Amino acid sequence: MDSVLGTLNGIDFTIGETLLELSYLLAALLFVIGLKLLSHPESARRGNFYAASGMLLAMATTLLLHKNDSGAGIPLANVWIIMAAIGVGSAIGWVIARKIKMTAMPQLVSFYNATGGAASALVALLEFPNADMSNWGSVLVTLLGLIIGSIAFSGSMIAYGKLDGKVKDIRASYMSFVNLILLGGTLALALFILLSGQTPAQLNWAIYLLLAISLLYGVLFVMPIGGADMPVVISLLNSFTGIAAAMAGFIYNNQAMILGGILVGAAGSILTLLMCKAMNRSLLNVIIGAFGGSSSSGTGEEGTMKEMTMSDASVLLAYSQNVVIIPGYGLAVAQAQHVCHELDELLSSKGVNVRYAIHPVAGRMPGHMNVLLAEADVPYDKLIEMADINPDMPNTDVSVVIGANDVVNPAALNDPSSPIAGMPIIKAHESKNIIVMKRGRGKGYAGIENSLFFDDKTRLLFGNAKDTLQTLVNEIKSL
Amino acid sequence: MDQILIFFYTYKEAIFIIALSIFLGIEVISNVPAVLHTPLMSGANAISGVIIIGGIILVGHADATTLNTELILGIFAVIFGTLNVVGGFVVTDRMLEMFKKKKK
Numbered sequence: 318m319d320s321v322l323g324t325l326n327g328i329d330f331t332i333g334e335t336l337l338e339l340s341y342l343l344a345a346l347l348f349v350i351g352l353k354l355l356s357h358p359e360s361a362r363r364g365n366f367y368a369a370s371g372m373l374l375a376m377a378t379t380l381l382l383h384k385n386d387s388g389a390g391i392p393l394a395n396v397w398i399i400m401a402a403i404g405v406g407s408a409i410g411w412v413i414a415r416k417i418k419m420t421a422m423p424q425l426v427s428f429y430n431a432t433g434g435a436a437s438a439l440v441a442l443l444e445f446p447n448a449d450m451s452n453w454g455s456v457l458v459t460l461l462g463l464i465i466g467s468i469a470f471s472g473s474m475i476a477y478g479k480l481d482g483k484v485k486d487i488r489a490s491y492m493s494f495v496n497l498i499l500l501g502g503t504l505a506l507a508l509f510i511l512l513s514g515q516t517p518a519q520l521n522w523a524i525y526l527l528l529a530i531s532l533l534y535g536v537l538f539v540m541p542i543g544g545a546d547m548p549v550v551i552s553l554l555n556s557f558t559g560i561a562a563a564m565a566g567f568i569y570n571n572q573a574m575i576l577g578g579i580l581v582g583a584a585g586s587i588l589t590l591l592m593c594k595a596m597n598r599s600l601l602n603v604i605i606g607a608f609g610g611s612s613s614s615g616t617g618e619e620g621t622m623k624e625m626t627m628s629d630a631s632v633l634l635a636y637s638q639n640v641v642i643i644p645g646y647g648l649a650v651a652q653a654q655h656v657c658h659e660l661d662e663l664l665s666s667k668g669v670n671v672r673y674a675i676h677p678v679a680g681r682m683p684g685h686m687n688v689l690l691a692e693a694d695v696p697y698d699k700l701i702e703m704a705d706i707n708p709d710m711p712n713t714d715v716s717v718v719i720g721a722n723d724v725v726n727p728a729a730l731n732d733p734s735s736p737i738a739g740m741p742i743i744k745a746h747e748s749k750n751i752i753v754m755k756r757g758r759g760k761g762y763a764g765i766e767n768s769l770f771f772d773d774k775t776r777l778l779f780g781n782a783k784d785t786l787q788t789l790v791n792e793i794k795s796l
Numbered sequence: 797m798d799q800i801l802i803f804f805y806t807y808k809e810a811i812f813i814i815a816l817s818i819f820l821g822i823e824v825i826s827n828v829p830a831v832l833h834t835p836l837m838s839g840a841n842a843i844s845g846v847i848i849i850g851g852i853i854l855v856g857h858a859d860a861t862t863l864n865t866e867l868i869l870g871i872f873a874v875i876f877g878t879l880n881v882v883g884g885f886v887v888t889d890r891m892l893e894m895f896k897k898k899k900k
Contacts, residue, residue, distance in 0.1 A: 348843050348846075349820060349824065351839070351843070352821075352824050352825065352836075352839070352840065352843070353824045355825075355832065355835065355836050355839045355840075355888075356824065356825050356827070356828040356829075356832060356836060357832075358829065358831060358832060358895065361832060361835055361836075361892050361895070362889065362892040362893070362896060364839070365835070365839050365842075365885060365888045365889055365892060366889070368839060368842065368843055368885070369842070369881075369885040372842070372843070372845065372846065372848075372881050372885070375846070375849055376848060376849065376852065376881075379849050379852045379853060379856075380852055380856070383852070383853055383856060385857045389857070391852075391856035391857065392856075392860065394860045394861075395855060395856050395857070395858065395860045396856070398855060398860055398867075398871065399852055399855050399856060399874055402855070402871045402874035402875050402878065403848075403874060403875075403878045405875050405878075406874065406875040406876070406877070406878025406879045406881075406882060407878050407882045409875075409879055409883075410878060410879040410880075410881070410882035410883030410884075410886065411882055411883070411886055413883055414882070414883045414884075414886035414887040414890065415886060415890065417887075419891075419894070422834065422887075422891070425883075425887055426834070426837065426838050426841060426887070428883075429838075429841055429842070429845075429879065429880050429883045429884045429887070430841050430844075430880070432845075432876040432877070432879040432880045432883070433841065433844045433845050433847060433876070433877065433880035433884075435872075435873075435876045436845070436847045436848065436850075436851055436873045436874075436876040436877035436880065437847045437850075439851075439869050439870070439872060439873035439876070440847060440850040440851055440854055440873050442869070443854055443865075443866050443869055443870055443873070444850075444854065452802070452803075452806065453799040453800075453802070453803060454799065454800075454802065454803025454804075454806060454807065455803075455806070457803075551837070552837055555837055555840060555841050555844070558841065558844040558880075559840070559843075559844040561844075561847070562844050562845075562846050562847040562850075563814070565847055565850040566810070566846075566850070567807060567810055568850070569849070569850055569853055570807070570810065571849060571850070571853075572809070572810065572813055573846060573849065574846050574847065574849050574850060575810050575813050575814060575817070576813055576817050577843050577844065577846035578844060578846060578847075579813070579814050579817035579818060579821065580817050580820060580821045580824070580840075580843065581821070581840045581841070581843050581844040582818075582821065583817065583818045583819075583820070583821025583822050584821045584822075584824065584825045584836070584840050585837070585840060586821075587821070587822055587825055587826065588825070588833065588836070588837060675830060677830055677833075682833075682834060682837070683830075683833035683834060683837055684830055684831065684832065684833025684834035684835070684836075684837070685834065687830060687831045687832075687833070687834065688834045688835075688891055688894075691891075691894045691895050692894055697831055697895060700831065702829075702830050
C-alpha cells in the first residue's frame with residue numbers, strides 16, 4: 318500500500334514516511350506561530366488553538382504512519398492500546414482543567430508540568446535498553462532526558478504540593494550541601510554509564526539508580542525554595558520539561574519534538590530570567606536560597622503599627638480621587654479577588670479612579686495576579702504594570718496594599734544591607750495615604766521588617782483580606 | 797574528541813534546529829506583557845507535551861502480546877503525555893477566555 322517514493326543515500330523512502338515528516342514540519346510551524354500569537358493579548362487564544370492543532374496533527378500522523386527501523390508500521394492492537402491511553406489521559410486532563418477553581422491555577426500548571434516531565438523520564442528510561450553504547454552522543458541524550466525529566470517531575474510535584482499548601486518549606490543549612498552531593502552523584506553516575514563500556518542490560522541497576530537519585534534531587538532542590546521565589550522555580554521547571562522532551566526528540570531523531578521542546582526550553586528560560594530580574598537576584602541565588610528564614614537584617618525598625626477603624630477607611634477611600642490597589646499573595650490565599658472587584662466597582666461608581674498596580678513577582682507564578690483578577694472580571698486595562706504606575710504614585714490619594722509585603726518594602730530602595738536591596742518595588746510609600754490589609758503583625762516571606770507598615774501615612778486593617786474587604790464594602794455602601 | 801565530532805555529525809540537522817530554536821524561542825516571546833505570563837507559560841507547558849510523540853512510538857512498537865514492563869510503563873508515558881497536552885491547552889484556553897470576556 319505504502320509505495321516507495323524514491324531513495325536517499327541508498328535507502329528507500331515511502332509516501333507514508335514522507336507525509337509523516339511533512340506533518341511534523343507543519344506541526345513545528347504551528348508551534349512557533351502559536352507561541353508567537355500567544356504573546357499578544359488579541360491573538361493569544363488563536364495561538365493556543367494553533368499550537369494544539371499542531372500537536373493533534375503530529376499525534377495522529379505518528380499513530381497512522383510511523384514505521385520502525387525494519388519498516389513495520391504500528392500494529393492495530395497497539396494502535397488501540399495507544400488510543401485507549403490517550404482517551405484516559407484526555408478525559409482526566411480535560412475534566413481537571415475545566416473543573417478546577419481558577420485560584421488553584423498555579424498548582425494546576427505545576428501538576429501538568431510534572432506529568433510532562435514524567436512522560437519524558439519514562440520514555441528515556443524505556444529507550445535506554447535500545448541505546449547504542451558505542452555511540453556516546455545517543456547515550457548522553459537518553460541520560461539527559463532521564464535526569465532532566467525526573468527532576469522536572471519530582472520538582473514540579475513538590476511545587477504543586479507547596480502551592481496547594483500540602484508541603485511546607487524545609488530549610489536547613491546542610492541542604493545545599495546535600496543537594497550539591499546529589500547533583501555530583503547524578504553526574505558521576507551518568508559519566509560512569511557513558512564510559513563503562515558495558516551493555517545496557519548490565520547497566521540496568523545503574524539506570525534505575527540514576528532515576529532514583531534524579532527524582533530525589535528534584536524533591537530536595539525545590540524543597541527549600543518557597544514564597545516569592547515560586548514564580549522563578551515554576552518557570553524554570555517548565556523550561557526543564559521542554560528540554561527533556563527535546564532530548565527524547567534526539568532519541569527518535571524527531572525534529573518536531575526537538576523544535577517544540579527547545580522552543581519551550583528557551584521561552585521558559587527567558588521567563589525565568591525575567592522573574593529573577595524583577596527581584597534583582599541571580600538564578601543561582603534563588604536556587605541556593607539565600608533568603609534564609611534566619612535573615613538577620615531585621616534592623617529592629619522601631620515604631621508602631623497604627624490601626625484604623627473601618628469607618629475611617631471607608632470615608633478615606635470614598636472621598637479620594639485616585640486609589641491604587643496593590644495585590645499580593647494574601648489576596649489569593651484569602652480568595653478575596655471577587656470582593657476586591659466589588660470594592661473597586663463601588664468606588665468607581667462614586668467617581669474614584671481605581672487602578673491595580675501589578676508587581677511582576679506578586680503571587681506564586683508569573684502573572685498570577687493578572688489571572689486571579691481576570692477571574693473576578695476586573696478589566697485588564699485597569700491592571701497597570703509596575704513601571705507604568707510608579708510615576709503616578711505621588712499623585713495617588715490612597716494605596717491599598719492587600720496581602721503584599723516585600724514588593725512594597727522601601728528597604729529595597731534605601732537600605733543597601735537589606736536582602737532585597739535593589740529589587741524594584743511598587744512605590745506605595747510615595748502615595749499620600751496607605752492602607753495595609755494584613756493577616757497579622759508578622760513579617761513577609763523574606764523575614765524582613767517593612768518600614769512601610771510603620772510609616773506615619775500608613776494605617777493598618779488586620780484580619781483575613783476577604784472579611785476585611787467585605788466589611789469595607791458594606792461600610793462604604795452605608796455612607 | 798572523536799566522539800564529540802561523531803555526535804555532531806550524526807545529529808547535525810538536529811543540532812542546527814536546536815541552535816536556531818533557541819533564538820526563535822527567545823525572539824518569539826520577548827516583550828510579552830505581564831498579563832500574558834501565566835497563559836504563555838501554560839501554553840508553552842502544553843507544547844512540551846510533544847513528548848507524547850515519543851510515547852506513541854514507544855508503545856506503538858512494543859510487544860503487545862504479553863504484559864511487559866515496556867508496554868505498561870509506555871502506556872503510563874502516553875497517559876502522562878496526554879494529560880500534559882490536553883490539560884495544558886484546555887486550561888490555557890480557559891484562562892484566555894476569561895481575559896477575552898472583559899475586553900469588550
